Amino acid sequence: MTGPMLTRRHFGALAGGLATAGLLRRAAFAANPGVVAATFPGAWEDAYRTVLTPMVKAAGFDLTVAPSMAQDQLAKVMASRSHPAYDSLLMSPGQTAVATENDLIQKIDPSKIPNWSQLDPSFQTEWGPTVTVEVNGIAYNPDLVPAPKGYKDLFTNPAYAGKVSWTGFESNTAVMAYTQIAKIFGTGPDDMDAVFKLFKDHPESLSAVVDSTNHQMSMYQQGDIAVFMCSTNNVAHLKSLGLKAEFVHPETGSPAAPVYLHLTKGAADPDGVYAYMNAAISKPAQEALQQPPTEMFPTNMGVDLTPSIAAYITKAQVKTLVYPDWVSINKNRGAWTKSFDAIVAK
Amino acid sequence: MRSSGIPYLLPMLVLSGLFFVLPLVLLILFSFTRDGAVSLQNYAAFFEDPFNVKVLTATARLGLETVAGTTLLGLPVALLYWHSGPKTRQVLVFLSLVPMLTSNVVRTFAWIVILGRQGPISQTLMALGATGAPFSLLFTEFGLVLTMTQIDLPLIILPLVAVLSGTRRDLSDAAATAGAGPWRIFVTILLPLMVPGLLAGWILVFASTSASFVTQAVIGGARNVYVPQLIYREVGILFDWPLASAIAVILLVLTGGTLLALASLARHPRFARYV
Numbered sequence: 001m002t003g004p005m006l007t008r009r010h011f012g013a014l015a016g017g018l019a020t021a022g023l024l025r026r027a028a029f030a031a032n033p034g035v036v037a038a039t040f041p042g043a044w045e046d047a048y049r050t051v052l053t054p055m056v057k058a059a060g061f062d063l064t065v066a067p068s069m070a071q072d073q074l075a076k077v078m079a080s081r082s083h084p085a086y087d088s089l090l091m092s093p094g095q096t097a098v099a100t101e102n103d104l105i106q107k108i109d110p111s112k113i114p115n116w117s118q119l120d121p122s123f124q125t126e127w128g129p130t131v132t133v134e135v136n137g138i139a140y141n142p143d144l145v146p147a148p149k150g151y152k153d154l155f156t157n158p159a160y161a162g163k164v165s166w167t168g169f170e171s172n173t174a175v176m177a178y179t180q181i182a183k184i185f186g187t188g189p190d191d192m193d194a195v196f197k198l199f200k201d202h203p204e205s206l207s208a209v210v211d212s213t214n215h216q217m218s219m220y221q222q223g224d225i226a227v228f229m230c231s232t233n234n235v236a237h238l239k240s241l242g243l244k245a246e247f248v249h250p251e252t253g254s255p256a257a258p259v260y261l262h263l264t265k266g267a268a269d270p271d272g273v274y275a276y277m278n279a280a281i282s283k284p285a286q287e288a289l290q291q292p293p294t295e296m297f298p299t300n301m302g303v304d305l306t307p308s309i310a311a312y313i314t315k316a317q318v319k320t321l322v323y324p325d326w327v328s329i330n331k332n333r334g335a336w337t338k339s340f341d342a343i344v345a346k
Numbered sequence: 347m348r349s350s351g352i353p354y355l356l357p358m359l360v361l362s363g364l365f366f367v368l369p370l371v372l373l374i375l376f377s378f379t380r381d382g383a384v385s386l387q388n389y390a391a392f393f394e395d396p397f398n399v400k401v402l403t404a405t406a407r408l409g410l411e412t413v414a415g416t417t418l419l420g421l422p423v424a425l426l427y428w429h430s431g432p433k434t435r436q437v438l439v440f441l442s443l444v445p446m447l448t449s450n451v452v453r454t455f456a457w458i459v460i461l462g463r464q465g466p467i468s469q470t471l472m473a474l475g476a477t478g479a480p481f482s483l484l485f486t487e488f489g490l491v492l493t494m495t496q497i498d499l500p501l502i503i504l505p506l507v508a509v510l511s512g513t514r515r516d517l518s519d520a521a522a523t524a525g526a527g528p529w530r531i532f533v534t535i536l537l538p539l540m541v542p543g544l545l546a547g548w549i550l551v552f553a554s555t556s557a558s559f560v561t562q563a564v565i566g567g568a569r570n571v572y573v574p575q576l577i578y579r580e581v582g583i584l585f586d587w588p589l590a591s592a593i594a595v596i597l598l599v600l601t602g603g604t605l606l607a608l609a610s611l612a613r614h615p616r617f618a619r620y621v
Contacts, residue, residue, distance in 0.1 A: 075582040168568050170583050208485065209568040211575075218455070222462040224482050334584045341579070342397045345571045346487075 034062030035272035038086040041067035055279035061272035070095040087267035092257040094326040105262040112274040123299040132296040138248040139230035150250035163226040165208040169337040176255035177229040232312040240293035256321035377591035388592035405573040412555040415495035416502040424506035457493040485567035502547030509543035
């Protein structure tokens with residue numbers, strides 16, 4: 001037989017070559033480790049990967065978009081402070097408050113973000129840029145239920161009995177809805193006993209309690225639920241999939257949550273994070289991100305709203321939305337989570 | 347001089363020591379700390395709350411129900427394997443392995459469709475007139491057991507097949523010649539032969555089911571709470587890691603306790619001769 005023979009010398013050369021290649025790759029990685037940026041899973045992750053990766057690459061940095069819910073981001077960074085899992089975090093005020101309290105993020109230097117001045121001043125914070133504002137409300141299927149007026153309808157109108165899905169206090173969307181419901185049925189946003197009593201008095205409301213909004217989206221597609229608490233982005237995503245879904249601003253006001261990009265303390269490549277932030281608030285990126293399926297509200301002053309987003313919210317209306325007190329929520333969130341879980345458990 | 351074989355095990359022992367035993371020891375130690383001091387407070391806090399005890403019971407029940415489900419479905423497959431020729435046996439083993447080639451997450455999400463209102467179970471029963479309106483098995487313990495049974499079925503079939511493939515087939519022929527009917531052959535010959543496979547399968551299924559976070563969360567919903575969800579809540583939502591460690595140790599003890607119970611069963615005089 002005259003086939004190729006792998007001698008011991010060849011094998012040694014091959015192993016040596018592979019080891020050298022590995023070392024060279026490590027050396028290259030050490031010089032430019034790239035940015036690992038946490039983003040919310042789903043449509044957000046896809047959009048950030050598609051739109052921002054080439055822009056950050058053009059600035060000279062590799063970007064890895066890692067999907068993770070905001071609470072999970074906190075847990076992972078807390079678990080390894082000296083070598084944080086992410087160089088940049090994406091979160092809402094509730095988690096940002098925890099991140100600052102636990103010294104997980106650092107103040108940014110706006111001079112390193114050339115597009116900083118393009119942000120509306122209300123979207124500039126010392127902890128990082130606001131990349132969008134999530135406007136929350138109620139999603140419903142017009143084929144299955146009438147348009148609800150607000151949260152109260154979901155408990156008092158029999159048309160919604162057994163058709164509404166809720167999540168626990170892990171979800172920011174749910175927490176914001178519950179604080180509004182506490183205002184309606186209780187004495188104020190922190191009166192969560194009133195909410196728990198409401199669920200006890202309306203056990204049909206507990207027929208579809210799940211663990212996340214993403215899960216609710218799957219169930220909505222299957223026709224298993226007709227109503228859930230959502231952001232405008234969730235409804236835009238459902239519509240982009242060809243599903244019938246409408247968004248309602250609750251009559252008591254729409255809760256809203258700004259979404260921030262943060263620089264993690266101990267980030268491997270802070271310059272890369274600044275390039276990533278600069279890309280995320282740039283006009284081309286925000287114009288792309290406000291297209292379906294994400295339809296993110298732009299924070300760059302130079303970006304005009306698409307008709308589709310303007311149908312939900314205008315730039316002037318953003319300041320009139322309901323912004324919950326996250327410091328107060330965070331103080332109670334652990335106890336509320338446990339109480340809710342105990343109430344809904346079969 | 348005969349080698350003891352230990353040098354060949356060294357890489358595995360080192361890896362297990364570094365990445366399994368050491369973290370496990372740290373986890374156990376961590377579960378006995380509270381505010382920097384050694385304490386039993388985490389365990390006390392867990393057992394003082396009736397909700398946690400209810401969740402622990404529900405987790406054990408889920409594991410046992412899935413063990414029952416996989417046994418009911420796995421035994422006929424094992425018997426078919428026993429009675430089949432070499433080609434059919436290969437096909438059966440392949441078909442048992444196929445589900446394991448797809449991700450657990452993918453299989454779990456497929457079950458959302460199967461168990462939902464528009465899914466085949468609901469639609470078939472409606473077409474047969476067994477129910478007047480679409481219904482959903484999502485977020486029910488029955489739906490979860492059904493899902494876990496399908497997902498974990500290979501874990502019981504493969505040990506059974508492994509046991510049977512090493513057994514002489516003429517045992518049942520000899521029993522038949524002696525006048526034993528199919529049922530008697532199954533009860534007195536095949537079932538005892540399968541005991542080691544059943545024990546291995548039960549342990550694997552129980553451990554897999556009781557720790558299956560994704561399937562429990564997705565199919566069970568937020569109303570069917572099991573121990574892994576408690577651990578996730580303490581780690582990712584409440585950031586109480588010592589308590590999370592204690593709950594993880596309790597889950598480990600629950601699985602270990604089942605393992606010991608099954609091992610004791612195997613040592614019972616009635617079964618010991620087959621193990």
